[in-house]
Amino acid sequence: MLQVSRKFEYGLHAVTYLATKGLGRVVTVKEMADEMGFSQEFLSKAMQSLKRAGIAASVQGVKGGYRLGKAPEEITVADIAIAIEGEPHLVRCGVKADRCEIFSSCHHRGYMNILQHKIQALLDETTIHTLLKEIER
């Protein structure tokens, strides 16, 4: 169905939240989950992924929480997708060749790989900064 995952959407919402309402402070997962209306536990997983990728930074302990790990100009939608879903694989042979039983006789692999890179480039051309400007309008 070629649909983005829920976790990615949660992550994208969280990043824009941090970039607008989280300036100069750390924001708890609880606050974000309450404010945006989704599962605290699940959002927590998304935040952990974003943190590992350096998109978010965390402070542990009481009064802890998350803030952005980079400037909004330096975070692209692709960065968030990769942080949360891992490297993209439009076709299963991208994950591992033996995941496709017709690998050796496949003729459209080249095209599929080009397509994947084009989609990736689309995700890469929008930063959180530009996304926020579009939202404001």
Add this chain to the structure above:
Amino acid sequence: MLQVSRKFEYGLHAVTYLATKGLGRVVTVKEMADEMGFSQEFLSKAMQSLKRAGIAASVQGVKGGYRLGKAPEEITVADIAIAIEGEPHLVRCGVKADRCEIFSSCHHRGYMNILQHKIQALLDETTIHTLLKEIER
């Protein structure tokens, strides 16, 4: 994971097969499944979808089978994707608004829709004709 479905890949292989080895005749699902090495029953479903969309045409009965329903220049990768997977919905609110519980407070819906149309445009810019030329090289 943003991966295309198996059924779509089967369909794309079948269309290129018909466009190269199916000239001036009808090809059975059995032949294509044997030749390309995948499930006859499953490919059959893909062919039925392609037929409904007019991409393939069928002849029933003994000596029946499939041939292309349009010229390779007139079939785009997007046509095949839509025939097999239905209208694309990068986000779940595209299917139906109430499939997303945060619909009313979502700020990135607009961007996601633009993104979807850009991806769709990418799929639309490659016809089977141009795809085959790329494969030949």
Add this chain to the structure above:
DNA sequence: TTAAATAGGACTATTTTAAACCTATTACCC
């Protein structure tokens, strides 16, 4: 020392995809 937070492993439930199964219909050919 308590409490509120992140970190992360393990598990469960739900949904989607892939595939198989089965029956009907069509039409060639003897």
Add this chain to the structure above:
DNA sequence: GGGTAATAGGTTTAAAATAGTCCTATTTAA
């Protein structure tokens, strides 16, 4: 007309991916 090889398509089952929960450990401010 009857047998057979094909498409047409509905229903069911199996496998995989996604979504979400649960639980425990660790960190740190107060």
